[in-house]
Amino acid sequence: MKWGTTAARCLGLLVMAGAVPLAHAGALSIESWRSDDAAIWSDTILPAFHAAHPEIVARFAPTPPTEYNAALNVRLTGGIAGDLITCRPFDASLTLHEQGHLLALDDLPGMENFSNVAKSAWQTDDGAVTYCLPMASVIHGFIYNKDAFTELGLAEPETVEEFFAVLQRLEDDGGYIPMSMGTADQWEAATMGFQNIGPNYWGGEAGRRALISGEGRLSDASYVATLEHLSRWGAYLGRGFKAQSYADSQTLFTLGRAAVYPAGSWEIAGFRKDAEFEMGAFPPPVPEGMEGCHISDHTDIGIGINAASPNIGDAKTFLTWMAGAGFAGTFANALPGFFPLSDHAVEIEDPLARAFMSWRGTCASTIRNSYQILSRGTPNLENEIWNVSVQVIHGTMTPEDGAARLQEGLANWYGPQQ
Amino acid sequence: MTRTRTRDGVHPGWITLTAFLAPAALIYGVFSVYPLARTIAFSFYRPQEGGAAQFAGLANFVTLFADPYWSEGFFNALWNNLIFFAVHMAVQNPVGIALAALLAVPGLKGRSLYRTTLFLPTMLSVVIVGFIWQLVLSPLWGVGEELMTAVGLGSWFAPWLGEESSALVTLSLISVWQFVGIPMLLVHVALLNIPRDLIDAARVDGAGAFGVFRHVQLPLVMPTVGLVSILTFIGNFNAFDLIYAVKGALAGPNFSTDILGTYFYRTFFGYQLQSGNAEMGATVATVMFLIILAGVMIYLFFMQKRMLRAI
Missing domain, CATH: 3.40.190.10 (Periplasmic binding protein-like II)
Structure with missing residues (x-):
């Protein structure tokens, strides 16, 4: 009994300290391995989202890249993972979907903005179910x-x-x-x-x-x-x-x-x-x-929804926003060299990144x-x-x-x- | 506390014995014996669809030794490991003994300075050692080529760490450089323990410095050399860190620097798109354990007995 109380208190402290991106009704928490991009998320991307959807609060909670897969698995299994899950391409995320952790997103408004090549990294082998929204490619x-x-x-x-x-x-x-x-x-x-x-x-x-x-x-x-x-x-x-x-x-x-x-x-x-x-x-x-x-044009980052999240509605709103043209433009210019995967025409300021991106118009993409x-x-x-x-x-x-x-x-x- | 009084005095009872042994036995059992036993047990299982592992007898071992894609990699790693060990035995131990002998030269000035300097690399992190040598040997910015050019050997310089033919030996020598301090120190201590009168007697009999070393000191430090050899054996067959730090887990080029440690790592944890296989990893770990066990047994039953008899 003593132990239980102590453990609960420790967990409570961790949650308060923000160390555990616990999914609870209200704020959306985003799991990611892109800790390098934390500043870009908190200064650029999230403010843009909050301006469009003031009723939803979202928070970026990254884990270092080398620990991400293992830590995410533990949190998903323990039911304390965030609402939105940044998806590694192919088998790592496919396993999570097969275990029931990642929601199927085929009917998500905005999904129609992505080509089949873009979605292939986050689909079941037969291509029937897509479980992450494609985010960026290199x-x-x-x-x-x-x-x-x-x-x-x-x-x-x-x-x-x-x-x-x-x-x-x-x-x-x-x-x-x-x-x-x-x-x-x-x-x-x-x-x-x-x-x-x-x-x-x-x-x-x-x-x-x-x-x-x-x-x-x-x-x-x-x-x-x-x-x-x-x-x-x-x-x-x-x-x-x-x-x-x-x-x-x-x-x-x-x-x-x-x-x-x-x-x-x-x-x-x-x-x-x-x-x-x-x-x-x-x-x-x-x-x-x-x-x-x-x-x-290799698909590298996607984002999906934790099937156990209490905020699935808000999470879907967030992803639909991410599927839009506004996010594509913001993201592409904040991180030159990581290209949005949606079909929207995006104006990229960096000339070198623009040159890479322009090949999508003249050449066919593959992974x-x-x-x-x-x-x-x-x-x-x-x-x-x-x-x-x-x-x-x-x-x-x-x-x-x-x-x-x-x-x-x-x-x-x-x-x-x- | 129960005590049994015997003719020789007070003998501790069972409870006392248990109480004193318990902490060590518990810690050793929980952190060493249990994981080892579980690893070995694990190597007899295979994962099934749906997650639960099923008993598979020796099937994993058959795969490891019979499936060409497993056995080729395994035997390549084993062979490379033997070369790695051979270089240590051929270079590290003789050089260590020679350095110890030089340190024991009477009247040597700055003895402790030499000793500390030579032992210093042993205390460095392997990652740092790997990084330093990668820089020294770098064909782009390395100081190695300039130094060789300065003594007229510039044309002999090659990207040794990148050539399939030389990468393993180069890494072995880096490891030797790092750990030569251990045989040096142990043999040095053994040399200091040799009674002065033995050496004086040999001198009186007309032996020179080298004669004394060859006929008096060396035979007397042989048990220490044996100990160093078995430590080197265990260390080499458990080695992983230097190769991983310098060449990565894929131990290139063409697996020419792959040793059992890196082979185990790739199998158990996976690498890049290769997913980990815990059961096969446990199988590799079990075989590594058996190889080391066999080596230690040979040492204990043959070498050590003979050496003890010789003294």
Whole structure:
């Protein structure tokens, strides 16, 4: 009895201190791992919401990214999680939905503003139920040093051959490291390399879906061609790229020592702060003779409703507001490089972010092909892509062997590929 | 309190014995024996649809050793771990003994300064050690290449931590650099405990400094060297932190730096999109435990007995 009272008091204290975003009637509490964005939420986003809906009070209660998944699970199980849950893409949130923690949102007013690609990260495998509102994506492409390009009279490359011609020119000139990427951390080779340039080869969404349905194979010519392209990168990365970390790559570029940076748009804010030269961006180059283009417009953040929340009505009002044009504009400009996923036309002030966003108009969007369904078995496809991309760039594995290894690994456990 | 009076004096009774043993047994039991037993038990189960785990006998072990996607990774990690251990045995212990012998040289000035300096890296956090060496060896901003160029070896420099052929040995040597203080200190203490008259007698018999070390001191510190070796063995087969700090849990390139600790981590906790598998993780942990147990048994039953007899 004593213990019970003490525990209750401690919980009460924690709740009062705001440490536990306990769902109770009244204020909406938002669970998130974006603790970096706390100021943006409290200074920009929430005031905008309160202006539109003065009757509802909302509070942003983030947990550090590394602890988020575990802490959220505990809170949801214990019934003390917040009303709105920021959703990781794919399996992490799918599990929460299957356990009954995330409400189905198909009939939410505003959901019609999102494309199927945008929703795919927060849908059941058959696409029948959507349980999170898509919030933001990151786009892949290349950021370059405009001064370096002007100095050497280089133009933004459009095709693969032009791309390598630019890198060769930079290499011959010797003043700049042509491209800044290392393979020490492995993920850059896969994320900034394979998933960046690949969609043009495998045809974006069509290729990605073909892998899931089993009609396409990772050993197909398109994946061999992707890896062949990647194998040519090794010659243009700086000396010692094999021991170059992600932070090294960023620093090399922002110091102005490297001319091209294979990027994700999330770099924009950081580069703006550190780089003292003008930057431009170009989308992944297209292979010769190809019509149209594809970009990796990877769904990264969504937001859903805690099924146990006592404020489901208010929470739905909040999400409908988030699905509107006002939120899209506010969010996109507060966090350049994280792009809203709704169909609203948004005016982005940052020119670099605007360049990335503009490719959505000229190219078809897709997401990283290993993220939906295909990374559930052993060996893990995502990890395999890291490993193979690095080896192909190092020249220790041929593109054909790499593609064959990826296919073998997937076929080992994934039924439709067997 | 009950006491039994015997011919030799007062013997503590059962209650006294229990009372004194209870705290240690309880703490050891709750925090060490119980988790270990549960881990081993866990490795015999498999998760079922719906959450509850079901008894599966040795199925997890069969998967680990027979499924090529598990066994390849496991044996690769085991082999790398053996190399990791071999480098420690071949470099850390001889260098540690040599340093201890040098520290024991009579009339050495600044002895405690050397001792402290050489022991310092051992007290540093592994994360810091990993970071320092990554910087030193960085082909971009590292001081390593300049130092080598200064002595004319610049062309030999390579991104060692990134090459598949050299990354593991480089990491092993970093670990050696960090922990060489432990064999040095233990052997140094053992050397100090050798009675002066043994050394004096050898001197009178005409042995030089090296002769004394080779024929008197070294045989007498061998039990300590044995102890250091088994500590190194346990430490190496439990190692994880340095590899994780420098290369991440995917232990690249191409798993060339993957050891049992990192392999276990990926299996149990998962990595990136790979979800964790508690049962298979427990299986890997059990096998690691058995490997370490086997090593310690060999040491206890063969090495230590023989060494005790030799003294």
